[in-house]
Amino acid sequence: MSSTDNQSSRHSAGAFDVRNVIAGLIGLYGVVLVLVGLFGQSAADREKTGDVNANLWAGIAMAVFALAFALWTWLRPVVVDPGADVTGDEDPAAH
Known part of the structure; x- marks a missing residue:
């Protein structure tokens, strides 16, 4: 088996990587907060936070965090x- 055969048989976790799930959920919440900050902000809400649009800033921070996680997953999958036992047929005490 050559090194190119070994490289082609390797694959990444893909969608099953927990970083993708974290990035998706935090990104979704971030987008919702950005939208609420842009379109659902009232004067009373801004008064409570000292004239700061907290939903907008928190949403932007969450979107950046989600982007960082997605980038991390893409750069370091x-x-x-390929030799890992995924069926669970082996006796764990044998190791």
């Missing part, structure tokens, strides 16, 4: 070992 988790490589799944």
Whole structure:
């Protein structure tokens, strides 16, 4: 088996990587907060926060955090070992 065969048999965790789930959820909440900050802000809400649009700023921060997680997943993917036992047929005490 050559090194190119070994490289082609390796694959990443893809959608099953927990960083994708975290990025998706935090990104979704961030987008919702940005939209609420842009379109659902009242004068009473701004008065409560000292004239700061807290929903907008928190949403932007969450969107940046989600983007950072997505970028991390893309730049450093988790490589799944092709020899790993995924069926669970082996006796764990044998290791």
